[in-house]
Amino acid sequence: MDLRYKLIKNTNIIIAVAVLLVLILIPIAMVLFRSFLVEGEFHIAAPVQTIIQHDLTEVFVNSMRLAFTVVVVTTVIAAPLAFITAKTDLAKHRWIDVVMLVPFMTPPYIATMGWILFMQPRGIAETMFPFFTVFRPMFFSFSGIVMVMSFNLFPFIYLVIKNTLVEITRSLEDAGSVHGGGFGYRMRRIILPLVFSGYTMGALLIFVKTLAEFGTPATLGRRVGYYVFTTEIYRYTNQWPIDFARGTALASVLLVTCMVIWYVQQLVASKYAYTVVGGRDHGKKIYYLGKGQIFAWLYIAVLLILAVGVPYYSIITSSLMNVWGRGFTAGNFTFQHYVNLFAGGTQGSRALWNSMYLSFLAATIAMMLGTFLAVVIIRSKGFIRKFIDISSLLSNTVPRIVIIVGLILFWNSPVMIPVTVYNTIWILALTYVVAFLPYTVQYVKANFQQIDDSLFHAAQVCGAKRGYITRRILFPLIRPGMISGWIMTFIISIRELVGSLMIRPAGIETSATYIYRQFDQGEIPLGMAMAMTTVGITTVIMIIVQRGRRTGANTAN
Amino acid sequence: MSIVIDGVRKTFGSVQAVRETHLTVDSVEFITLLGPSGCGKTTLLRLIAGLELPDDGEITLGDHLVYSNRKSIQIPAEERGLGMVFQDFALWPHLTVFENVAFGLRARKDTKRLKERVLWALDKVQLQGFVDRYPKQLSGGQQQRVSFARAIVTEPKIILLDEPLSALDAVLRDGLRLMLRTLTNELGLTAVYVTHDQHEAMSISDRIVVMRDGVMLQNENPEQVYNKPNSMFVANFIGKSNFIPLNGLKEHEHAMVRPEQLKLKQDNDDDLAFDVLVTSVSYLGDRYEVILELDSDTVWTAYLPKRVEQESTVTIYISKDDIHVIQGGSDE
Ligand SMILES: Nc1ncnc2c1ncn2[C@@H]1O[C@H](COP(=O)(O)OP(=O)(O)OP(=O)(O)O)[C@@H](O)[C@H]1O
Ligand SMILES: [Mg+2]
Numbered sequence: 001m002d003l004r005y006k007l008i009k010n011t012n013i014i015i016a017v018a019v020l021l022v023l024i025l026i027p028i029a030m031v032l033f034r035s036f037l038v039e040g041e042f043h044i045a046a047p048v049q050t051i052i053q054h055d056l057t058e059v060f061v062n063s064m065r066l067a068f069t070v071v072v073v074t075t076v077i078a079a080p081l082a083f084i085t086a087k088t089d090l091a092k093h094r095w096i097d098v099v100m101l102v103p104f105m106t107p108p109y110i111a112t113m114g115w116i117l118f119m120q121p122r123g124i125a126e127t128m129f130p131f132f133t134v135f136r137p138m139f140f141s142f143s144g145i146v147m148v149m150s151f152n153l154f155p156f157i158y159l160v161i162k163n164t165l166v167e168i169t170r171s172l173e174d175a176g177s178v179h180g181g182g183f184g185y186r187m188r189r190i191i192l193p194l195v196f197s198g199y200t201m202g203a204l205l206i207f208v209k210t211l212a213e214f215g216t217p218a219t220l221g222r223r224v225g226y227y228v229f230t231t232e233i234y235r236y237t238n239q240w241p242i243d244f245a246r247g248t249a250l251a252s253v254l255l256v257t258c259m260v261i262w263y264v265q266q267l268v269a270s271k272y273a274y275t276v277v278g279g280r281d282h283g284k285k286i287y288y289l290g291k292g293q294i295f296a297w298l299y300i301a302v303l304l305i306l307a308v309g310v311p312y313y314s315i316i317t318s319s320l321m322n323v324w325g326r327g328f329t330a331g332n333f334t335f336q337h338y339v340n341l342f343a344g345g346t347q348g349s350r351a352l353w354n355s356m357y358l359s360f361l362a363a364t365i366a367m368m369l370g371t372f373l374a375v376v377i378i379r380s381k382g383f384i385r386k387f388i389d390i391s392s393l394l395s396n397t398v399p400r401i402v403i404i405v406g407l408i409l410f411w412n413s414p415v416m417i418p419v420t421v422y423n424t425i426w427i428l429a430l431t432y433v434v435a436f437l438p439y440t441v442q443y444v445k446a447n448f449q450q451i452d453d454s455l456f457h458a459a460q461v462c463g464a465k466r467g468y469i470t471r472r473i474l475f476p477l478i479r480p481g482m483i484s485g486w487i488m489t490f491i492i493s494i495r496e497l498v499g500s501l502m503i504r505p506a507g508i509e510t511s512a513t514y515i516y517r518q519f520d521q522g523e524i525p526l527g528m529a530m531a532m533t534t535v536g537i538t539t540v541i542m543i544i545v546q547r548g549r550r551t552g553a554n555t556a557n
Numbered sequence: 558m559s560i561v562i563d564g565v566r567k568t569f570g571s572v573q574a575v576r577e578t579h580l581t582v583d584s585v586e587f588i589t590l591l592g593p594s595g596c597g598k599t600t601l602l603r604l605i606a607g608l609e610l611p612d613d614g615e616i617t618l619g620d621h622l623v624y625s626n627r628k629s630i631q632i633p634a635e636e637r638g639l640g641m642v643f644q645d646f647a648l649w650p651h652l653t654v655f656e657n658v659a660f661g662l663r664a665r666k667d668t669k670r671l672k673e674r675v676l677w678a679l680d681k682v683q684l685q686g687f688v689d690r691y692p693k694q695l696s697g698g699q700q701q702r703v704s705f706a707r708a709i710v711t712e713p714k715i716i717l718l719d720e721p722l723s724a725l726d727a728v729l730r731d732g733l734r735l736m737l738r739t740l741t742n743e744l745g746l747t748a749v750y751v752t753h754d755q756h757e758a759m760s761i762s763d764r765i766v767v768m769r770d771g772v773m774l775q776n777e778n779p780e781q782v783y784n785k786p787n788s789m790f791v792a793n794f795i796g797k798s799n800f801i802p803l804n805g806l807k808e809h810e811h812a813m814v815r816p817e818q819l820k821l822k823q824d825n826d827d828d829l830a831f832d833v834l835v836t837s838v839s840y841l842g843d844r845y846e847v848i849l850e851l852d853s854d855t856v857w858t859a860y861l862p863k864r865v866e867q868e869s870t871v872t873i874y875i876s877k878d879d880i881h882v883i884q885g886g887s888d889e
Contacts, residue, residue: 454647457608458704460634461641462661463711472660476651 013384016376019369020391023434027406028255028398034245034409035252050249056232060253063228066145066217067210071203073150078158081303084296086165088287096300097159103307104155105538107495109215109512110531112148113519114311115139116220117318117528124314140224149216151307153206160202164195197269204265208258212399214498219519229254230401230498237405238502251405258399319528337529348530351514355534358425358510359493362432367486369433370440371478377441378448396438404502407431423505431503432493440485447481448474487545491538558619558714558747559584560605565614565624567600567771574600576771577614582764584714587741587748591758592768593794598751601768602717605749606641607634618715635664640708640716640746644723646700648692654679654703655688661711678710679703681740698729705737709744716741718750722757734761755795759783767791784815788885799857801829801875811883816846818879819859821871828874833857835865849873 036046043049051060084090085097103111118124118132119139125132138144214230222231229250236247289296318324322334341348373392377385395403407430411422421427455477459469497512504513511534518527560582567575575597582588590598603609605616607623610631616624618639623632648657658675662668679685682702692700701721708716721737722730738761741748752758758765759779767775767782767790775787786792792813799819803812823830833849836856845864849857849871857873865871 452645452647454643454645455649457603457606457634458641458643458647458707459649459660459664460608461606461637461639461717462664462707463635463638464660464664465635468664472652472664473649477649 012372012376013380013388016373016388016392017384020373020388023430023437024394024403025391027410027434028394028403029406030409030413031248031251031255031402031406034248046249048253050246051253054246054249056246056250056253059227059229059232059250062226063211063254066142066149066226066228067207069142069146070149070153070210071206073146074154074157074206075199075203077150077154077303079161080299081154082158082161082165084299086162088289088293088296090289090293090296091286097162099304099308100155100158103152106152106308106311106535107215107497107512108149108152108213109219109497109516110315110495110535111152111311112216112219113515113528113531114314115144115148116223117314117524118310119144124317140220142224142226144224145216145220145226148220149210149213152216153209154307156209157199157202157206160198161195164198167194200268201265204261204268208261208399211254211258212401214401218497218516230399233401233405234498234502237408248405248409251402254399255402258397258402262397315528315531318524319532321525324522324524337525338533340526341529341533347509348514348526351509352511352530352533354425354428354509355494355511358429359432359490362429362436362493363486363490365429366433366437366440366489367482370437370485371444371482373437374441374444374448374478374481375474377445392441393438395435400435401498401502403435404431404499407434408503425505425508427503427505428500428508428510431499432489432496435496435499436489436492439488440482443484443488444478444481447478451477483545487541491541494534494538559617560715560747560749561615561617562601562605563615563617565601565604565611565616567597567604567609567611573771575604575611578773580766580773580776582747582749584747585742585745587738587750587761587763589750589752589758589762589765590768591752591755591765591795593753596768597771598753598768599719600771602719602749602751606639606717607632607637638711638713640711640713642701642704642708642716642718642721644720646692646697646704646724648700648704648707650692652691653688654684654690654692654695657692657703658707658710661707665711667711674710675706678706681709681744682706682736697725698733701725701733702736705740709740709746712744713746715747715749718748720751720753723752723754730757737761767794769794785881786813786883789883792883797858799859800855801831801880802851802855803880806882809885811885813881813883814875814879816858817860818875819849819857819861820874820876821861821863821865823874825876828876831873831875832870833873835867835869835871838864838867840864 035050036042036044051057081100085093090096116123119136121136139147211229214234217226217228217231218234221228227235233247233250233254236243236250319337320333320335322332322336340346341352343349370392373388377389377392380388407427408422410416411419411427411430416422421430451474455473456469459473464472494510495512496510497516500510500513501516504510509517511530515527515530515534518524518530560580562578562580564577564579565575566573566577578601590601592598600609604611604624605618611624611626613626614624615622615626615628618637621632622628622630623637624630649660652660655675658678659671662671662674676685676688679688682705684699684702684706687695687699687703692703695703701724705721718737722733725733734757740746750758750761762779764776764778765782766773769790775782775791777785782791783796786795786798789811792798792811797816798813799816801812801814806812820828831851833851835847836850837848839846844860844862847859847861847865849859851857859873
């Protein structure tokens with residue numbers, strides 16, 4: 001018996017399973033179960049019936065069409081960029097990767113608002129760059145939604161493609177050319193097949209992310225009458241006239257759709273995954289662009305302007321305007337909206353404060369719980385290990401809005417009402433914990449897996465007991481993963497829109513719901529000041545942590 | 558402190574990592590487990606350490622029964638009071654050299670004169686000036702010395718070493734090997750040393766245990782293992798062996814001599830003489846390694862003091878006393 005396994009007590013496994021059941025598994029199961037019930041009876045085809053009966057086919061088709069188009073557009077945007085930064089003389093500019101993370105780290109609803117403010121009548125473009133207004137009809141339509149979502153999501157597929165390209169070593173390609181393959185032939189027969197499996201995974205992930213995305217459809221989609229799963233689920237569960245059954249049915253259809261896609265992804269992954277066997281030669285082939293560099297730079301510049309420049313320009317200028325829509329003139333400039341947020345007593349400052357401490361609480365709980373789960377996963381084995389592993393990462397696979405519906409069903413059910421979490425502010429922290437738990441689990445697990453067993457064995461031979469090993473060896477070594485998990489949970493909790501919007505008790509605002517409502521009601525400068533503040537706070541935290549980690553890394557590890 | 562392994566077995570699923578083994582290591586003896594990769598050396602060592610549980614048998618350290626299947630005794634690793642040195646050093650990256658070494662004392666709450674004892678251990682491995690460094694700020698050899706200091710700081714009576722030198726380059730290895738042997742002597746340690754390097758095993762051990770597929774094949778001092786291998790496997794695994802077609806050998810008997818026992822001069826009247834063809838000559842500095850062909854089936858290696866002409870025919874003499882007859886099929 002490997003003694004690592006002796007270190008896990010059965011009670012720990014039971015606790016882990018119980019926690020996962022209550023937090024994640026039962027709520028999701030309730031969504032699924034509900035949707036198969038038609039008037040109290042179980043029907044296997046019930047979700048499909050729901051779609052047909054309630055005329056939800058349009059929603060289904062809309063969602064799939066959007067997801068598919070976004071996959072195509074992100075690929076078209078990302079593939080050339082990946083080639084440029086992986087295989088050409090621009091590869092040495094590592095900062096490009098960092099900058100490309102900015103759109104990815106921007107909450108989609110905020111980026112979308114930036115674009116709407118830019119394009120809408122009397123918007124930023126009209127007052128400052130009148131030329132852009134010719135695109136207005138195009139923007140306020142399906143293609144606008146696709147564009148905004150693609151600019152938000154392309155960095156993901158970019159990194160996937162780039163990482164696989166980087167793996168392809170020089171010798172693989174050189175062998176191709178020595179044996180008579182020209183550039184096009186090598187692309188087709190060597191590079192594309194090797195990139196294919198990684199790409200497919202990335203593409204399917206984008207597909208699911210688009211299906212599950214709420215921010216952009218809720219801001220831009222609703223305005224142009226393009227309805228998808230998430231907006232409809234939100235409408236049926238939160239807006240009058242409420243039809244919770246229909247909302248649940250839609251949620252389960254979304255869930256099933258995503259499950260099917262994940263299943264396809266698993267099939268693809270197992271069938272087409274190549275490991276590029278590393279030889280000695282780890283260099284990569286560089287294609288020298290020469291004069292063509294100009295076009296590469298131009299491409300990068302245009303991308304950055306569209307993905308980062310436009311939305312942030314709109315948000316920042318809007319947040320500094322006294323009255324929105326009057327143009328950005330000397331008399332119309334103010335910091336008052338920011339002052340308001342920090343002044344205290346205002347609605348905005350209360351919302352900000354709510355978000356801060358709920359996120360702090362959620363991040364702390366998620367860190368502890370996620371670490372516990374990760375340790376249990378690593379130290380258990382067989383079926384139970386797989387079960388805990390998959391369950392604790394479930395919130396990453398299941399669309400957020402489905403989990404939220406599940407949480408409402410569960411915590412608002414007659415059994416759980418006495419616990420009185422629902423309808424209090426704590427349900428928000430709980431929602432964040434459930435939704436973002438996978439980050440800590442993944443980071444700590446990855447961290448833990450890098451620790452060689454011999455470090456624990458050495459401690460054991462030195463006379464250390466289980467508790468002492470955990471405290472002096474295990475804990476310090478997984479601390480980086482725990483901190484990363486905390487930060488990530490904190491950052492995305494502050495910005496979480498759909499969860500906060502759907503599950504908050506009446507009268508409670510968080511920064512995200514505040515932004516959403518101000519935007520809806522036309523109080524644009526206030527909303528945008530809040531948007532910049534949350535983006536600013538999260539950015540500062542990330543920078544501080546990066547710094548701290550770099551200096552810390554010089555001593556330990 | 559002696560080690561007695563009595564009827565210990567260990568399987569992993571369908572792999573018999575260690576088959577039923579009986580082995581006694583005397584107090585203050587330095588014993589080496591030698592064998593090819595996967596033969597169960599590490600597993601046997603970890604069984605002694607308590608990092609694996611045997612399927613059966615008994616393990617006694619000194620007069621302390623630490624494992625017995627029959628009596629259901631299982632003393633965990635942390636209570637066996639051993640020192641152990643790992644192949645990959647296993648230093649904790651977040652602790653300084655001082656804290657790495659002090660770990661065993663702190664873990665056992667044995668912190669009297671802590672600093673003094675840690676410095677004593679570091680002094681033994683000549684690393685006193687390095688207390689505040691982190692492992693990654695040390696060279697490989699220094700790291701391994703720290704891990705040795707960590708193993709001896711609690712003044713154990715037994716030390717287990719799992720290929721402690723194999724991650725280091727050749728020059729460092731010789732120096733550290735001498736240091737290990739000197740220190741284990743000086744501290745009166747019983748040592749079990751694992752390696753797959755026969756030269757290391759020869760030079761450091763009082764006794765060598767040759768293993769294959771979880772079985773102990775031979776368990777004798779280095780000279781005996783080299784000169785009188787008890788099986789074809791040992792003969793082939795350790796050093797080079799030449800097999801002579803002798804009359805009067807029974808089936809499954811093989812007559813073996815070592816390369817340095819092939820001579821160009823006749824010393825005794827009853828020396829055997831063979832005319833052989835020289836097929837290749839390599840100069841090794843202190844001698845010539847010569848490949849000789851008696852016939853197309855019989856190729857020998859000889860270490861000769863002077864050069865012979867390639868493609869020439871020479872006469873080779875073998876003293877009868879040097880011939881060692883091995884029982885067993887060619888694969889055993
Ligand atoms: N934890 C384990 N689980 C399953 N099989 C194992 C485990 N540990 C060892 N084995 C198997 O037991 C056999 C003996 O392994 P062991 O590590 O003792 O060999 P070794 O002689 O130390 O080899 P090496 O020189 O490569 O270190 C091998 O076949 C190995 O695959
Ligand atoms: Mg080994």
